[in-house]
Amino acid sequence: MRTAQTSLSKPSALRRFHPSASSANSREEETQTSSAKGWSRRKRNEDYAARGHPSLEEHISTRRSNSDREGTMGCVGSKKEQEQEAPGKGTGNNDQHGCAQAAHYVKDPTAANFGSKASQMPSNANSPDGESIAMALYDYEAIHDSDLGFKKGDKLRILEESGEWWKAKMISSGQEGFIPSNYVAKDTLEAEEWFFKGVSRKDAERQLLAPGNKVGSFMIRDSETTKGSYSLSVRDGDSKVSDTVKHYKIRTLDNGGFYISPRNTFTNLQELVSHYKKQGDGLCQNLTSPCLSPKPEKPWEKDAWEIPRSSLKLDKKLGAGQFGEVWLATYNKHTKVAVKTMKPGTMSVEAFMGEANLMKSLQHDKLVRLNAVVTIEEPIYIITEYMEKGSLLDFLKSDEGNRVKLPKLIDFSAQTAEGMAYIEQRNYIHRDLRAANILVNKALVCKIADFGLARIIEDNEYTAREGAKFPIKWTAPEAINYGSFTIKSDVWSFGILLTEIISYGRTPYPGMSNPEVIRALEKGYRMQRQDSCPNELYEIMLECWKNKPEDRPTFDYLQSVLEDFYTATESQYQQQP
Structure with missing residues (x-):
């Protein structure tokens, strides 16, 4: 079992975007330049109290x-x-x-506010006295005196669930200690190597198409649209084109059974997997091996x-x-x-x-x-956390980054939009969104860094628009002119970030100085489309650069459009075989 998180809403087409589309952040008060040195102490305390x-x-x-x-x-x-x-x-x-x-x-x-996803779901594996029993998904070597080491397959009795480290007792030896909660599963289904809890359709594709997986590799995951239902994702191959991933809805019978095609029903998911391993029976491929997944990062020290x-x-x-x-x-x-x-x-x-x-x-x-x-x-x-590939800007300029094809560049954009959609949903803003502040790990997962730091930097060269360090070329006009930073000014910056990604790290507005950029924006100038940029992606950029902040799209919308950039006109799920 592995976990991941994402959100998904099926976009129709970019031109259907309505300017009034709102986000949680549209209610956020605009912050002025004077707030760049930090919120008032009273406001901070209110925020702390609200979060406990x-x-x-x-x-x-x-x-x-x-x-x-x-x-x-x-x-x-x-x-x-x-x-x-x-x-x-x-x-x-x-x-x-x-x-x-x-x-x-x-x-x-x-x-106290954090718990793993496993800790937030009811357990189906309880001992007679009501205590939870968990199975180890990976080996764990204790590195702290209070840790409890274990091997994959070991059974542990969960004594206390708090945050990311749970107190547990090894059933075989009676030893007690703290264990990383993301290394164990309490549900018998979660313990299956082919079950990936909380993984979205898009992340399923990313993982199945990653190196090490082959045609027929598969996973079963939670349905994004129907609670309590599941989906089967399978890597498909064709010698003429790149491998793809096909998705099948697993439907539920009234008596609790499962089926993909009504002619074949199964008591449980284990039986379903066993059947389709023996014969494809209408699927794109016979199921072969579960999707590979690296061992998750250990939680930070308790x-x-x-x-x-x-x-x-x-x-x-x-x-x-x-x-x-x-x-x-x-x-x-x-x-x-x-x-x-x-x-x-x-x-x-x-x-x-x-x-x-x-x-x-x-x-x-x-x-x-x-x-x-x-x-x-x-x-x-x-x-x-350490990100092995460094900043997205440096990666795009590297030999490895230069070999990345357009679909992966779009995927980098979608991953960044996903992170920003979460920031948007939490009523937060970044203020300095650009490729230099996106980091990349060894699996080519993009993660947003430095969110919030721009607000508290005490440097006139950075906080004043004339300052040499102020990121003019990434900053929305209302933020440059009035110090008005909102999630919508982050959307403008995201549009600039898209130009960095599609150009493999080229500086925005090439050949123009900061003062020239400011004057050009005041006259309504927008960067021209690069030859390597698809028209559909350039349309997204122009939406991000709308003059009125309220006319710009939400990050939730941008995520859905970019995730389905190549599949918006196709059915996401295969028909019943």
Whole structure:
């Protein structure tokens, strides 16, 4: 069982987009340039209270009372041309024990609000006394004193479900400890290798077409449209064209059975899979092997939010930007992370922590995960998951990126729109959406980074439109002229990002200076279509660049259009065989 998340709404055609299409963010008040240095303390506290977080004053009080502690957090894009080994710059103490004492940590203020998807669904596997029984989906080697290691197939009794780490007891040995909740499944169906919980149609295609899978590879997943129903996705092949993925609805009988074709019914999904492995019986292919899926990332260490600076060893400089550096680092000698070190004076610690608590609450597959922070002394460290391919901008300019074909470029665009649709739904804004702030992992999954940081940077060269660091070419006219940043100004930036993707990293408005861009926009100028850009994609760009913010599409709409860019006129599901 694997999990993923996405949303899907079937678009008709781009021209059907209605200018009045709204999003949760259309109710969001426009923020002015003066707010770039942070919300008022009162507003922050209201936001914290709404999310169940401690107030800013409480957090600052905690930090002051623990002034002898150090901490970390972070993530951002990378610059391959500046890769170099750290010449003894690692701040980790090699003599220190890998796991720092608990007294050196500040608890994650949002931990109680997060639970894995498995923890949010009722269990069908209960012991006689009512306790849940889970099966291990992967091997897990304990790396903390309180962890419980296990092997794939082991059965565990779940004693306590809280956040991403559950307390469990090994049934065979009686040992107790904490386990990563995304490494186990409580439902017998979830334990099947071919069952992928919460995976969308589009993500099913991405995974089945990934290297390692072959014609006939398959998965069964939850239906996106009918709760309690399932879909079968199968990789199909044709020597004349690239492999594709076909989808079949699995229908439910009144007595609880299942069928794809009424002439063949099955008591359970296991029987259905067994039958179609023996014979295709109307499917595009016989089912062969379950879709391959890499072991998921382990959840971040339990309760580690503000962590000691000494728990990090900076291993390799990945890049440097306007406001700091990005490093590949090792946390507590066992976990690879990315660390963004902020230049002293870039932002106030109080404003940063206020925004970081909100950023931490945003959890999505297409957002770079914020793990921890170090803020007791400058430089501030931002610790995030490590993305192996660096920024999307650098990747597109690389030899590997230059070999990527148009369908994958559209997929990069769709993945980014998916992440922004989540930000939109959460009433948040990014403010600095561009290819340099999208990161790419080894599986070519795109994730949005640095969301929210633009608001709190204290640098006139960045916050003033005349400043050399202000990203004029990505910024909507109303944000340039009036400091009005909303989700709709992010939509404008997304349109510019599309030009970066389709051109393999070309700077927008080539040959034009920032002042020239401003003057051109005031006269209604829009970038021309590049030869490599399909007309349909250019139409999407023009929709993003509508002069009135309210006329621009929602990210939810953009996601659906881009996900179905090549299939909008085709049936998503195959007819009954």
